[in-house]
Amino acid sequence: MIDTLKADPQEARSLPAAPLALALSLALLAALTAAVAWGSTSIPAGEVWAVVGRRLSGEAPRPGTDDLIVWQLRVPRALLAALVGAGLGLVGTAMQALVRNPLADPYFLGISNGASLGAVAAIVLGLGTGGVFGLGLSGAAFAGALATFALVWAVARRRGGFAPLRLVLAGVAIGQFLSGFTSYLVLQAGDEQQTHSVLFWLMGSLSGASWPLLAAPAVAVPVTLLWLLARARPLNALLMGDETAAGLGVDATRLRRELFTLTSLLTGVLVAVSGAIAFVALMVPHACRLVVGGDHRRLLPVSALFGALLLVVVDIVCRTAMDTQELPVGVVTSLIGAPALLYLLDRRLGSGS
């Protein structure tokens, strides 16, 4: 064997994950504080933590607008942004391993489209009677996600498993089919208010945040993270291919089945609470991979943290960028995401690989 006499470039390309995770956690904490402090009424950071501290320690809350704004409005919203961002980071990472394509996102498998159709149907047909962003609507979105999952499953399944390409093609086709229905329903929307709600939903929004709404993602996101982390090594093996995985003692068929189920459920939960937020699930794992590399033991936690941070920051922008109204969060993620994606693609193709 002839080895080129080159200095070992080990770890030169990847940042160490632990300090990065710590830095991301601190940044997330700062962003959460800022998200609660900033807005139409500014509240000093110290007061933010005082209110949160009083609430957490079980002390009687001091009545007043600060308590209302901080605890009832902004804290749930900031937490929802963090949970949804983390969830999208995880869904993207898992889905990219599932279909072995580093550019996959939940739209690939149609699940987001199905959830959107459920939600839009609920708005237009007047099923979501529990308020525009009430649980009726979330329920409809989740039901739409599950129905789509079942449909894609039935169409894509062969010999008890899913070939990545077949899964993607089935998902894209079914997703397009469903978004055709969604467009039709949007045209049927009775009045301007309905159309507005529908558009907000389709672009993704965190404005429906409330404590009860946090329950589902607060369970689903950590459970998914743990489940995926427990399978970090098999996920790595899956990246190389099913045969390699089999040779390493990993049942790729079963793992892919479980991954598909899990990512669909989580996507359903996320779209149910926040609408279809574009690009985060695609961008976050991709960007994180460039920084910490592809090993899922590092990639999963870093993607979750970065996704949370990104969405909290984006939501601050959405709430504060315009004086008169807030922007749907999906608009901003698309505006940031598309150029960022082009930059990453350029970098990748430019490097000659």
Add this chain to the structure above:
Amino acid sequence: MRIEIEDLHVAYDGRTVVSGAHMIAAEGEITGLVGPNGSGKSTLLRTVYRHLKPAAGRVLLSGTDLRRLSPAEAARHVAALPQERGGDFELTVREVVAMGRTPYKRAFAGEDATDRDVVARALGDVGMAHHTGRRFTELSGGERQRVLLARAFAQQPDVLVLDEPTNHLDIRHQVELLALLRERRRTTLVSLHDLNAAASVCDRLHVLHDGHVVASGPPRDVLLPALLAEVFGVRATVVDHPLTGDPLIAFDHRVPAATGTGARG
């Protein structure tokens, strides 16, 4: 440890690809699998590393049916180097090799000193110790195969299964890889396209034709002009290699074999 394949039948996409194969890969020997395209070599090997399930018959690892072992246990004994190349997922050379430790690790378990040691040794064995931080997808074809071989070494297997490991490699890298296999002297089951390479490297050959093993034995006894004509459809003569003394097959590249020569087997 040795591999015995008993009356193996494998169907793929509803088509029978291997029917009634018997073969042995003896302890410490390099056993070659040769045959034309579509003869069932890859399918047979996939059954040995448990990607495919046999329709009938067994693959025995020193007498134990491989299907009776758990996937992880089987992977601690049998390591594979399939033909697939994987996607572009920013994995480094070291990360790819460390995957070889998968069958030894429980969920959430980190890397311990043994893992690091085994991975470092595997990288050293294939001469890639100085490339640990490079991206796997940036490597040349030859480097890639060496890294994948290191991953198989990191599994600390008793048996290596390699599916056409020299495919797409230039001649120098082919020679390097095969020399590495000979040096390691593990029980090895390898499919090869290049019959001259197989004749030099393998202790024993099995010839597959349409899913049947039609000849088995030392290369010199197996690679006969009649068989080459019948199975591979080529006119050839076998001489002694002037440098090594191994059998050297001299093909007639101008005219294919006359059809219908001789009986099968």
